[in-house]
Amino acid sequence: MKNTETLQVTTPTERELVITRSFDAPRRLVWEAWTNPKHLPHWMLGPPGWTMPRCELDLRPGGTWHFGWHHADGKDMEMRGTYREVTPPERLVSTESWGGNWPETLNTLVLTEENGNTTVTLTILYPSMEARDAALKSGMKEGMSLSFVRLDEHLASMAA
Amino acid sequence: MEPNSYGLSPDHLDATFAALADPTRRAILARLAKGEASVNELAEPFAMTQPAISKHLKVLERAGLISRGRDAQRRPRRLEAKPLAEASGWLEGYRQFWEGNCQRLDALLEELKTEEKKQHLRRKQGDRR
Numbered sequence: 001m002k003n004t005e006t007l008q009v010t011t012p013t014e015r016e017l018v019i020t021r022s023f024d025a026p027r028r029l030v031w032e033a034w035t036n037p038k039h040l041p042h043w044m045l046g047p048p049g050w051t052m053p054r055c056e057l058d059l060r061p062g063g064t065w066h067f068g069w070h071h072a073d074g075k076d077m078e079m080r081g082t083y084r085e086v087t088p089p090e091r092l093v094s095t096e097s098w099g100g101n102w103p104e105t106l107n108t109l110v111l112t113e114e115n116g117n118t119t120v121t122l123t124i125l126y127p128s129m130e131a132r133d134a135a136l137k138s139g140m141k142e143g144m145s146l147s148f149v150r151l152d153e154h155l156a157s158m159a160a
Numbered sequence: 161m162e163p164n165s166y167g168l169s170p171d172h173l174d175a176t177f178a179a180l181a182d183p184t185r186r187a188i189l190a191r192l193a194k195g196e197a198s199v200n201e202l203a204e205p206f207a208m209t210q211p212a213i214s215k216h217l218k219v220l221e222r223a224g225l226i227s228r229g230r231d232a233q234r235r236p237r238r239l240e241a242k243p244l245a246e247a248s249g250w251l252e253g254y255r256q257f258w259e260g261n262c263q264r265l266d267a268l269l270e271e272l273k274t275e276e277k278k279q280h281l282r283r284k285q286g287d288r289r
Binding site: 010 | 260262264268276
């Protein structure tokens with residue numbers, strides 16, 4: 001089984017959510033795709049129907065970033081934060097907040113390269129376990145993610 | 161926001177998330193969604209030993225995702241629908257969100273690689289002239 005391109009989402013500690021995925025590209029290209037506003041709106045879109053009309057970033061420690069998405073049905077979403085650590089092409093640490101009641105998280109992106117493949121590990125640290133679980137849950141509840149939740153077949157059949 | 165409003169303790173949720181992180185356990189749950197099954201029946205499609213499957217079943221049981229049926233001899237396992245629907249929905253939502261992003265990123269990286277190769281080639285040709 002080819003495991004390299006399997007996306008993993010885990011909760012290794014009480015306050016963390018970790019996303020891991022490998023890409024068939026050297027990490028300087030992954031870094032470029034992840035940090036250049038020319039590339040980000042082409043892929044950081046989430047579920048179908050969203051575009052990313054706003055993608056502003058000042059890539060240096062203390063610099064801020066501001067992303068904005070728009071859905072075909074009229075919904076808008078915004079996310080912003082501040083870079084804490086910028087070490088191309090291997091490590092990017094920044095705060096992230098959706099605004100409103102959402103907790104601010106500390107996101108650490110680590111890129112490791114082996115044989116031309118890059119493994120991306122994104123660790124999202126919440127201020128508390130309650131905040132993490134609430135964020136995961138309210139994401140479901142408030143419909144932000146409802147549109148993109150396509151549960152495995154078994155879940156669909158169970159709900160029926 | 162009202163965490164745990166359906167009465168699951170945080171420990172329980174962590175167990176649920178950990179249980180769902182494993183592809184074999186997800187496949188077991190998918191099988192059980194079609195109806196209860198004995199340990200032997202579950203072991204069959206996975207080319208795994210019974211003890212290995214039992215280990216996975218224990219994790220699922222601790223997480224409250226499966227329970228044991230009434231037949232004392234077969235001891236069939238069955239799916240506990242509610243915690244799975246709720247807990248896996250959370251992570252599944254995240255997973256789906258990122259899966260779409262990553263697939264688009266795959267495509268973009270292919271483009272960047274091709275572009276780089278072309279530039280490299282052009283530079284080489286330029287050198288020759």
